[in-house]
Amino acid sequence: MPRKIIIDTDPGQDDAVAILLALASPELEVLSLTAVAGNVPLALTQKNARIIVDLAGRQTPVYAGCDRPLTRPLVTAEHVHGKTGLDGIPLPDPTHPLQPQHAVDHIIDTLRAHPAGTITLCPLGPLTNIATAFTRAPDIVPKVAEIVLMGGGYFEGGNITPAAEFNIYVDPEAADIVFKSGAPLVVMPLDVTHKALTSRPWVEGMRALGTPVGQAVASWTDFFERFDTAKYGSEGAPLHDPCVIAYLLQPALFTGRHINVEIETGSELTLGMTVADWWHVTGREPNAMFMGGVDREGFYRLLTERLGRL
Ligand code: RIB
Ligand code: CA
Numbered sequence: 477m478p479r480k481i482i483i484d485t486d487p488g489q490d491d492a493v494a495i496l497l498a499l500a501s502p503e504l505e506v507l508s509l510t511a512v513a514g515n516v517p518l519a520l521t522q523k524n525a526r527i528i529v530d531l532a533g534r535q536t537p538v539y540a541g542c543d544r545p546l547t548r549p550l551v552t553a554e555h556v557h558g559k560t561g562l563d564g565i566p567l568p569d570p571t572h573p574l575q576p577q578h579a580v581d582h583i584i585d586t587l588r589a590h591p592a593g594t595i596t597l598c599p600l601g602p603l604t605n606i607a608t609a610f611t612r613a614p615d616i617v618p619k620v621a622e623i624v625l626m627g628g629g630y631f632e633g634g635n636i637t638p639a640a641e642f643n644i645y646v647d648p649e650a651a652d653i654v655f656k657s658g659a660p661l662v663v664m665p666l667d668v669t670h671k672a673l674t675s676r677p678w679v680e681g682m683r684a685l686g687t688p689v690g691q692a693v694a695s696w697t698d699f700f701e702r703f704d705t706a707k708y709g710s711e712g713a714p715l716h717d718p719c720v721i722a723y724l725l726q727p728a729l730f731t732g733r734h735i736n737v738e739i740e741t742g743s744e745l746t747l748g749m750t751v752a753d754w755w756h757v758t759g760r761e762p763n764a765m766f767m768g769g770v771d772r773e774g775f776y777r778l779l780t781e782r783l784g785r786l
Pocket of ligand 2: 487600
């Protein structure tokens with residue numbers, strides 16, 4: 477029985493690879509994509525989500541959600557993802573339609589319509605949609621099987637400020653709601669995604685697939701990695717969001733600890749920091765499986781095999 481998931485996303489080249497990995501994997505039933513403002517404004521993240529569904533040749537419904545954080549102005553990341561959010565390769569405008577219902581209402585209705593413990597939420601961007609759904613319909617929180625999200629950082633620090641990772645930084649109030657919700661949480665922070673670095677041979681292997689998906693993934697990675705290699709001097713780009721989907725498919729690829737993680741929402745200096753009690757010094761109740769390690773070879777083997785199916 478495939479695992480039912482909803483992917484909440486702000487595409488974003490790495491979101492795109494995560495979505496393609498999910499759509500290529502029969503172990504997962506992607507009920508829908510819900511777009512949120514993040515890397516680029518909502519008008520573009522919802523359009524990009526539809527472009528990705530077209531590229532995969534699927535009919536997965538796409539919903540548009542919140543166009544700004546709960547209480548703060550939107551911060552975007554065109555400097556990383558380009559003006560369109562999917563820079564790297566020109567792709568045709570989407571033919572796949574946008575669903576008329578608001579993504580938050582879709583999330584609420586879907587969780588209410590399914591038995592408890594059957595739906596996993598996979599947020600790949602700021603947590604505005606998820607937090608809004610949980611606030612508007614608290615009854616759905618205990619029905620969530622698991623939330624597996626990309627966000628945060630501890631040993632690795634931040635990537636948008638010295639203290640904060642982008643997804644959490646954009647909407648720290650939303651992250652605070654989700655991290656305090658009580659829903660089972662698996663977190664893929666920069667500590668692990670910065671170890672999931674692409675390599676030249678892997679990118680060329682994608683191009684060598686000779687498929688539209690292989691070409692797109694190679695081109696997106698070429699574009700996306702320029703930011704990280706310039707900043708970190710790393711060889712390759714961190715494929716952040718695909719770590720969420722890879723965990724669902726092969727959890728043994730990852731290692732981490734079940735610890736307490738709280739979100740800074742008060743200090744401007746450390747706003748959006750995921751304060752991870754890795755050494756259990758606070759006595760605060762653990763609320764998240766916080767990942768720190770990944771089998772990079774295994775991760776890319778899985779990606780190559782699955783993306784080769786599209
Ligand atoms: O900090 C990395 C995260 O921010 C990724 O999800 C990327 O897509 C952006 O949303
Ligand atoms: Ca993202």
